[in-house]
Amino acid sequence: MSAPLTTSVDVPIAPHPLPAKTFWGRALRHRSFVLGGVLSLLVVASAALSLVWTPWSPYEIDIASKLRPPSAAHWLGTDTFGRDIVSLLLAGARATILVGIIAVSIGLTFGVCLGLIASAKRGWTEEIIMRFSDFTFAFPAVLSAIMLAAVAGPGMLTSIIAIGIFQIPTLIRLTRGSANAIWAREYVLAARASGKGAFRITIEHVLPNILSILIVQATIQFALAILAEAALSYLGLGTQPPQPSWGRMLNDAQTMLFQSPMLAVYPGAAIAIAVLGLNLLGDGLRDLFDPRLARER
Amino acid sequence: MTAAPLLDVKDLEQRYALPRESLFRSPGEVRALNGVSVQVAAGKSLGIVGESGSGKSTFARVVMALERPTAGRVTLLGRDLNRISPDELRRARRDIQMVFQDPYGSLDPRQMIARIVAEPLTVLDDADRSTFRARVAAVLKQVGLREADMDKYPHEFSGGQRQRIAIARALITQPKLIVADEPVSALDVSVQAQVLNLMQDLQEQFGLSYILISHDLAVVDYLCDEVAVMYLGRVVEQGRPEDLFERCAHPYTRALLDAIPRARAGGGRRRRGAQAIASQSAAAAGCPYAPRCPLADQHCREVPPLLRRVGEGHLAACHKAEAVMALPQAAMEG
Amino acid sequence: MADPATMPLIAVENLGVRLNTSRGPAQAVRGVSFALKRGETLGLVGESGCGKSVTALSLMGLLPDSAVVTGSIKLDGRELARLPDADYCGLRGNRISMIFQEPMTALNPMHTIGHQVAEPLRRHKKYSAGQARTEAIALLDRVGLPDPAKRIDAYPHQFSGGQRQRVTIAMALACEPDLLIADEPTTALDVTIQGQILDLIADLVEERGMSMILISHDLGVIAENVQRMMVMYGGTVVESGPTDEVFRRMGHPYTQGLFRARPKLGARKGTRLTTISGTVPELADLPAGCAFSERCPLVEDKCRAALPPMVEVGPAHVVRCVRTDVSMAAKVGALSA
Secondary structure (H helix, E strand, C coil): CCCCCCCCCCCCCCCCCCHHHHHHHHHHHHHHHHHHHHHHHHHHHHHHHHHCCCCCCCCCCHHHHHCCCCCCCCCEEEECCCCCCHHHHHHHHHHHHHHHHHHHHHHHHHHHHHHHHHHHHHHHHHHHHHHHHHHHHHHCCCHHHHHHHHCCCCCHHHHHHHHHHHHHHHHHHHHHHHHHHHCHHHHHHHHHHHHCHHHHHHHHHHHHHHHHHHHHHHHHHHHHHHHHHHHHHHHCCCCCCCCCCCHHHHHHHEEEEECCHHHHHHHHHHHHHHCCCCCCCCHHHHHCCCHHHHHHH | CCCCCCCCEEEEEEEEEEECCCCCCCCCCEEEEEEEEEEECCCCEEEEECCCCHHHHHHHHHCCCCCCCCEEEEEEEEEEECCCHHEEEEEEHEEEEEEECCCCCCCCCCHHHHHHHHHHHHHHHHCCCCHHHHHHHHHHHHHHCCCHHHCCCHHHHHHHHCCCCCCHHHHCCCCCCCECCCCCCCHHHHHHHHHHHHHHHHHHHHHEEEEEEEEHHHHHHHHHHEEEEECCEEEEEEEEEHHHHHCCHHHHHHHHHHHHCCCCCCCCCCCCCCCCCCCCCCCCCCCCHHHHCCCHHHHHHHHHCCCCEEECCCEEECCCCCHHCCCCCCCCCC | CCCCCCCCCCEEEEEEEEEEEEEEEEEHHHHHEEEECCEEEEEEEEECCCHHHHHHHHHCCCCCCCCCCEEEEECCCCECCCCCCCHCCECCCEEEEEEEECHHHHHHCCCCHHHHHHHHHHHHHCCCHHHHHHHHHHHHHHCCCHHHHHCCCCCHHHHCCCHHHHHHHHHHHHHCCCEEECCCCCCCCHHHHHHHHHHHHHHHHHHHHCCCEECCHHHHHHHCCCCCEEEEEEEEEEEEEEHHHHHHCCCCHHHHHHHHHCCCCCCCCCCCCCCCCCCCCCHHHHCCCCCCHHHHHCHHHHHHCCCCCCCEEEEEEECCCCCHHHHHHCCCCCCCC
C-alpha cells in the first residue's frame, strides 16, 4: 500500500543541512566545536606568531645556558643546546602545520579524485583503483618514508610526500563509499534521465553532497598527519636540524629523559593539544553538518 | 492501435546476473522483463500495475533509456532509443521525462528549486540564466507553485509540494510522454488527490501522455486509458480499465482486485485463500502464475499461455480467461 | 478491584505528549482518551504527523527521553505514564507488544530469526534454550512460515518482506501479550500479501483473546479489521466510534474529506477527486482552536477560537466539531454493499 515515508515517530524531521544563517549560531553553542576550534586556533596562532616574533631565536645555540629551569628569561627553560623551549615550540608549530596542510592536500586531491572516479565508473576502473588503494594501505607511512629517504634523502619534503601517500587510501575509501550512497539517490537518477553524464553528475550532485563528510575527515586526517610528522621527525626521517619541529624536540629530549623529563613533556603536550583540538573540531563539524545528531546533544 | 504510436515497446527483455555463488558454477540470472510489448498513443495514458518483483520499475528504467535492455526495442517517435548516438539520445530526452516515487529523495537537498527544475534544460540548450529563470517561473505556476519558490531549498516544502516540483522538472522541456513511477504512493491521502488532479489537468492542457506505474489499481483507473497488469516480468492482462476491473480475465488481476480493502461500513473481514510466494528464478515450464492460481490444472502447469484477445481491445494470458470472466466480479466502490 | 471481565484492559485518560521537533517543541498529542476491553480491537487512522504513532509509542513507553507525557495510561488499573524505563522493560514484549511498519528494521540482521523469536521467551518467561527453541518453532509455524524447523537458523535477509513480517509477528506474540499494537503493519507490503498478514493478525487476536490497536493511514484497512476506530488530526481525536457507525455516517469534515479524496475503482472517467485544500500542518505550528480549521470548508470564527468539544452524533459515535449540523446533513459515507 501507499507508504508515507515516515520514521516510527511521525514527527516531521528536516532531513537537510540547516540554512547557513543558523550555522554559526549553533556552532558557537556546540561545546566540542568551540573547544576544538580554540585549541586548533592556538596552534595556528603560534605558528603565525613565530614568523614575526619568538622570545629567542630557535636556531641560536648557547651551550653555556643549557638545561636551565623555567625563569623570567626562559619561560619554560632551555634544552640541551641552550635553545629557548618556548621559541622552539612556537617555531615547531610552523613545521607541523606546513607538513599537515600539504600532506592532507596531497591525500585529498588524489584520494577524492580517485574515489569519485571509482564510484562514477564502477566495473574494472573501480576494481583497479580499489586494489591500488589496498596496496598502498598495506605500506605504513614509516616504511614508505624510509624508502623515500633512501632514494631522496631524509627531510621535510620526504616526510610530506610519505604522509600524503599514506593518506590517500583512507580518503579513496571514504569518498567512494559516500559517493556510492549519493549515486543510489533518486535525484541522481533524475539527472541521468535528463541526459547528464557521469562527470557532470559527479560535479553537480555527488561532490556537493559529500563535501561535509570530506571536511570532517580532513580535520581528522590533519591530526593523523601531525602524529605521523612527529613520528618521522623523531625517527630522524622528517624535519632535519636545525629546523625546529615537535618530533625533533622529542628526539632530542630522549637522551635526557631521566635528567630533565620536562623536555619531552612540552613537545608531547603540544602534539596532544593539536591532535585533540583537531579531533574535537572534526566531531563538532560532523554534528553541525548533521542536524539530527546535533539536536540530541 | 492507430498508425504511428508515440511510444512502441517491442519484446522487451531484461536479465540481470545474480552474484556468483560458486567459482565453478555459472551465475544464475533474474528475468526482470520477459518479452513485454506495449504501445502508447499520443495524448493517451498507459497504466502499469503489479506488485514488487513484477518488473514494473525495470520497465520504467528501460523505457527511459537508463538501462540497456537484453533484447527488444523501445521506439519513441520513430527513433529506437538504444540504436541512436548518445548525442541524439540526449536530444530525444526532451520528449520523455520522468517523475519519481520519493519526493524527498528525488530532489537534491543542496540545490535551489530554480536549479533543480531547470536541470533537464541545461542539458539541452545553452540559453542564458534569465531565460532559464523565466521558463522555471512559468512551469512552477503551471503546477500551482509561486515564482518566489524558485529561490528556496527542497526542505522548505512539504511532500506534496515537492512532488509538484518534481512534476515541474519533468514538464519544463515540454515532453510528449512522462513516465511516473509511483508518483503519489509516498504522499498523504489528502495530498494524493491534489497531485492526481494536477496530473489530469496537465494532460488535458498539454496533450501529454503518461506511463503511470503503480501498485494502486484505483490510481491507475483514475488517470489511464489503458492498463497493463504485470506479473513476473510479463504482461498477463491488458485492456481498458473498465474492461479490466469489471470483467477481468486473469486470475492474478482478480486476486489484486479482491485484495483491496474496501472503505465502507459492514466491510468485515473477507477471507482470502492462502497463496504461495512468487519466485522469479524458478524456471517453471507452464504458466508462471500457476503455483498461486486457484484454477490451475495440469495443462496450465505444462503449457505457458500466450497473451491473446479475449474482447474488444482486451488481452489476457490465461488458458481459462473465459472461465475467469464468467465469475461474479468483485464489488466496486460507488 | 473491579471484575477483570468488565474492567478495561487499557484505559487512556486525557493523554498529552510534548515532543522536541526540528521546528521547536510541539504538542504531538492532545487530550486523547479511550478504553479497550480484552478482545476488543481499535483502529487509529490519520495522515503523517497526526499523532497516531506517538500515541502508540507512549503506550509502549518508547518515546524519546525529552518527551513530556501528561494524563494517564492504565494497564489493568496500573498507571504506566511516567513509569521508569526499567519497569517498562518488564511489560514490553511481555504484556504489550508492537509490530512495526518496516519488518527489516525491526529485525536484527546479525541474529538468526530463531534467536530473535526465542529472546523474549528466555527473558520474560525464563525458558531454557531448548524450551525456547521448541516454542519458537511452534510460533513460527503458527504464523505460517513455511518449514520453520529448518529455517529457524536463517537470517532475516534470507526471507521475503511478507515472511519477515510474519517473523516479527511471531516475536510480538511470543509471550502471549494482552495488548498488541500494530503500527502500519502492512504498509511496506504488496496488496495480496497485505491481505494474508491482516488475516493472520485477526486470527491470532481472536484465538488468544488479545486486544489490538491497529494504526493505518488506509481507511479500507481500518474498515475491514477493527470494531472501533478513532480518526486523528493534528494530535487530537476528531472522530471516534464503532467502525460501521463511522463509515455509515461520517461526522467530521476531515473524515469526510479523507474519504472523498481517495481514488475509487470504477469511478467514471473525467471525474475529479474532491481534495482537501492545503497541506498537513506541522505539529510545531498548529493553529489555535480546531486543528483542521485552516483546511475546513465549513470553518467559522468560533472554530478558530477554541478546541471544539466532542459532540455525540450516534450510538457511541462522537465528533469534535461545532458544525455537525451542516456536515452530517451531507450524508457522506458508504452503506454496506
